Amino acid sequence: MPTSPSDTYDLAVVGAGAAGLAGAVTAAAAGLTVALLDSAAHTGGQYFRHPAPALGAARPQALHHDWPAYASLRERLAASSVAHLPGHHVWTVTRQAEDRWTVLALTGTDGEADEPVTVRARAVLLATGAYERQLPFPGWTLPGVVGAGGVQAMLKSGLVLPGRRIVVAGSGPLLLAVASSLATAGATVPAVVEAAGYLGYARHPRALAANPRKLREAVIHGSALLRHRVPLHTRSVVTQVHGTDRVEAVTVARADRTWRPVPGTGRRIACDALATGHGLVPQIELATALGCATRRTPDGTTALVLDDLQRTSLPGLWAAGEPGGIGGWELARTEGELAGLAVAARLGGRPLLTGGTRLRALRRDRARLRAFAEAMATAHAPGTGWTQWLGDDTDVCRCEEVTAGRVREAARDLGAHDARTVKLLTRAGMGWCQGRMCGQAVACLAAEGTAEGTVPPSAERRPLAVPVPLGALGSVPTDPAGPAEPAERPTTERPTAP
Structure with missing residues (x-):
């Protein structure tokens, strides 16, 4: 097990929800050294949130129908060799080579700390979940x-x-x-x-x-x-x-x-x-910053293109759960375990792991659950007429106080028919949330009156996934092995069959 920041783990997992927990404990059980980073103080992600012990909740499982599944993952984590790093806000991931990655994070409840944290690994699994639309x-x-x-x-x-x-x-x-x-x-x-x-x-x-x-x-x-x-x-x-x-x-x-x-x-x-x-939007900033291919989902969001082993288009980088498309905790757990086996097979030289009965069963479960997820996304896809709710004086970007009227003016008078151009002209999306709250609305308003009618927010490359103090940027370590390989711009592909 690595004991200092200069050491390298086999696998760094970002996110300790169902997908991240399943991936971490599966990879560790297969003999890999694993670091599990998460911004929260406790495991479980958004779905399995639960009260802090100080609140004295007698039955924290009362608000969960699937608590035993999470409890099992938590027990496996406690019994494993996984290095659990709570309170770690990952702001970027860099790649020096296919088997040399650096994960940069800030520690603390609000991402504030005296010293930033650097975790090095041979592979990375992104299980970053989603945020609300x-x-x-x-x-x-x-x-x-x-x-x-x-x-x-x-x-x-x-x-x-x-x-x-x-x-x-x-x-x-x-x-x-x-x-x-x-x-x-x-x-x-x-x-x-x-x-x-x-x-x-x-x-x-x-x-x-x-x-x-x-x-x-x-x-x-x-x-x-x-x-x-x-x-x-x-x-x-x-x-x-x-x-x-x-x-x-x-x-x-x-x-x-x-x-x-x-x-x-x-x-x-x-x-x-x-x-x-x-609905929910896949949280994929860490991946798009690296140039990973994306796809448009049936409900108009952007998700990562993944193969049958949960690999992204960038060698050495895996993803599981909501980054591949919104599907719920059960699908996330399935994909996390599948990714853990795939990483162990790749790094441990154990190809039989990807040909065994367990992996075949996981693939079947994933196909079944992903099919339902696609049906769900189709059923609840936003219609194009929702912008009729908005008066011109309605705030769309709350951070920068940009109204619907200003966005419409940028589109009508200045030809801004995508979210990025509107941002440059109005500052919509330049605030603290970096467009996570207003991105869909800005894109749809910009497309009013066009042939397309509506467009999803662009999968922009954000080099910083969370707000970072300038001091932390100035203290980023230099990798002695050389600079990171330049990543290509993200590409968008049509949805592929699960």
């Missing part, structure tokens, strides 16, 4: 408007609620899970507002039949909503949030199949908080 609407900057995933994180890790009367709105299966969790925790949920619908799943009968567990999950959440008398409104959207100092009510309107609000159907629902989200 937010589509703006009038009033979304009011206190009390919280991301749906953020509400779930507050409940799971802090045992707190953002309000007492909470509307849940947006699109995607996460809404049902959030609403049922809130209702079970004692909140009043006056409505779940789903912009799409669930009939779209019926177009994929084979994917549904192959994944009965997903149906059981839907039944569990649906039963909880029925038990707590929570109404579900499909083909409906929140078009405005009302309030002065915080949320007081929302306007909900029917929507057509393009998500365009139907005139005259709006009605006001009183609430003191709104949990909103329109």
Whole structure:
């Protein structure tokens, strides 16, 4: 096991959610030295968030249907030789050769520390998860408007609620899970507002039949909503949030199949908080900075192109879980284990690992789960009409206070029909979040009136995945073996079959 920063691990895993945990313990069990870096203080990622021991939660598993699976991974990690490095915010990964990688991180709760950390490895596995996609609407900057995933994180890790009367709105299966969790925790949920619908799943009968567990999950959440008398409104959207100092009510309107609000159907629902989200976006900045190939997913996000062993287009770099496309914790765990076996086969000179029965079973599971994930993405893909929610005075980029009107002006008068050009002209996307919150909205507004109608945010190369102090940049070590090989610009390919 490496004992100093100058030593080299066989594998560095970035992210300690289901994918990262499975990959790390699998590779370690196969005899590799492994470093597991994660920004959080505890393992589990976003899905398996849980309260800190200091909160004294008697049953931290109460908000998880799949806690035993996570508990098993956590026990395997504790019994393994994996070097778990919590509180490590990875801001870039550099490549000196196929088998020589450097992972640069900042330590601390908020990524602040006296000394940056450097981890060297022969291979890297990216299990960085995803972040929420937010589509703006009038009033979304009011206190009390919280991301749906953020509400779930507050409940799971802090045992707190953002309000007492909470509307849940947006699109995607996460809404049902959030609403049922809130209702079970004692909140009043006056409505779940789903912009799409669930009939779209019926177009994929084979994917549904192959994944009965997903149906059981839907039944569990649906039963909880029925038990707590929570109404579900499909083909409906929140078009405005009302309030002065915080949320007081929302306007909900029917929507057509393009998500365009139907005139005259709006009605006001009183609430003191709104949990909103329109699906998830793969977190792939570390990979695109290196030049990895990407693909467009059915719901308009950008994911990495991966082969049947979870390899990216860059030799020596693997990815598992949401970076390859949103699919949930079970798919992430499957891909993490598959990647761990593949890395062990490659670095340990054990080709039989990639031809054994376990790997074949993992591939079958991945194909089955990925097929459902593609069906889910198709069913909840945002329609082109959602921009009709926005008045010209609605803030789109909250960091830089750029309105929809300014974005439309840049597109209409200055010919800016992609997110990057709009950013250069308006500063939209130049703030603290670096376009993660507003990227989709800016791209769609820029495409209004064009033949395409909508375009996904560009998979821009960000050399810094998280904010980094200048002092940390100045202390980056020089690799004695020579400079990193230049990476080609990221390419975009059509989605490939799982």
